[in-house]
Amino acid sequence: MGTMRFADRIRNLFGIKSAASEELFEDLADLLVEGDFGAAEAFKTVDALQDICRKNKITDRDKIREALADLLKGMLIKKDPPVFGSNELGVILLLGVNGVGKTTSAAKLANLYRSSAGRRPLLAAADTFRAAAIDQLKIHGERLGVRVVAHKHGGDPAAVVYDALEAAVSGAGDLIIADTAGRMHTKSALVEELKKIDRIVESKSGNSRYLKWLVLDATTGRNALAQAEIFHEAVSLDGVILTKYDSSARGGIAFSLSADLRLPVLFVCDGEQYENIAPFDPHRYVREFLGAEQ
Numbered sequence: 001m002g003t004m005r006f007a008d009r010i011r012n013l014f015g016i017k018s019a020a021s022e023e024l025f026e027d028l029a030d031l032l033v034e035g036d037f038g039a040a041e042a043f044k045t046v047d048a049l050q051d052i053c054r055k056n057k058i059t060d061r062d063k064i065r066e067a068l069a070d071l072l073k074g075m076l077i078k079k080d081p082p083v084f085g086s087n088e089l090g091v092i093l094l095l096g097v098n099g100v101g102k103t104t105s106a107a108k109l110a111n112l113y114r115s116s117a118g119r120r121p122l123l124a125a126a127d128t129f130r131a132a133a134i135d136q137l138k139i140h141g142e143r144l145g146v147r148v149v150a151h152k153h154g155g156d157p158a159a160v161v162y163d164a165l166e167a168a169v170s171g172a173g174d175l176i177i178a179d180t181a182g183r184m185h186t187k188s189a190l191v192e193e194l195k196k197i198d199r200i201v202e203s204k205s206g207n208s209r210y211l212k213w214l215v216l217d218a219t220t221g222r223n224a225l226a227q228a229e230i231f232h233e234a235v236s237l238d239g240v241i242l243t244k245y246d247s248s249a250r251g252g253i254a255f256s257l258s259a260d261l262r263l264p265v266l267f268v269c270d271g272e273q274y275e276n277i278a279p280f281d282p283h284r285y286v287r288e289f290l291g292a293e294q
């Protein structure tokens with residue numbers, strides 16, 4: 001992405017004092033591609049922007065930027081995070097490759113839903129492939145005072161979720177947040193395992209509200225979209241959590257997730273602390289993407 005932050009470059013592009021030219025739109029298309037847009041989508045967006053500018057006789061760069069902001073906002077699927085009913089059991093399966101921040105996000109969600117919605121979360125350590133993942137979730141559980149349902153390393157992850165469901169039904173909690181494996185011996189083994197967990201939760205969750213969220217590292221660019229495609233195809237996702245949004249290397253993956261996969265971003269995480277999670281705010285996301293000052 002070069003040495004200059006993407007947001008700074010976008011800001012520079014619109015900061016030039018001359019009137020808009022064909023070149024501005026060409027540079028913008030290039031920048032959008034660097035900001036995690038697919039090439040086709042970047043050109044489509046810039047074409048639409050040029051149309052709007054022509055129709056409305058907009059030539060001022062500030063006004064073009066405003067039109068772009070509206071266009072980008074319109075691309076994003078807006079979906080509020082779920083509010084669970086008072087007698088409703090929620091089951092959230094967190095998916096994603098290793099290192100994206102799944103375990104941390106599970107802990108953040110447990111903390112958030114407990115403090116803001118009065119839920120009684122249960123963490124389920126369904127990444128049994130990596131011993132450290134189980135330990136890490138247990139540490140979060142101890143720190144937060146949240147019960148962690150775990151089996152031994154190498155155990156059956158579907159059985160862990162099953163146990164968490166039994167525990168919840170017998171009164172131990174009303175929101176299961178399950179951490180799953182991000183890596184196995186092969187990609188197909190991982191996909192098969194996730195499908196199996198999905199089948200079991202689907203069949204055992206009865207009247208509960210079962211949701212599948214993918215955790216994506218906002219700094220991994222188009223690679224994040226490739227991950228989303230694989231997981232979405234395997235288990236049909238309900239939404240995305242974007243992590244590491246505090247990094248300057250973040251791009252605009254939410255646009256492609258909306259445009260290509262019709263997947264909403266539900267939460268954005270911007271740090272390692274439990275409080276560093278917030279519902280996705282399209283307005284703010286677009287502002288920051290376009291290099292607005294914080």
Ligand SMILES: Nc1nc2c(ncn2[C@@H]2O[C@H](COP(=O)(O)OP(=O)(O)OP(=O)(O)O)[C@@H](O)[C@H]2O)c(=O)[nH]1
Nearest residue numbers: 098099100101102103104182243244269270271272
């Ligand atoms: N800066 C920043 N760091 C984060 C964020 N979320 C998670 N991390 C860090 O990213 C690293 C990986 O997070 P984990 O939660 O262990 O990731 P995981 O996806 O569970 O990965 P595995 O346990 O390896 O499967 C940790 O050092 C986290 O503290 C975030 O929003 N911002």
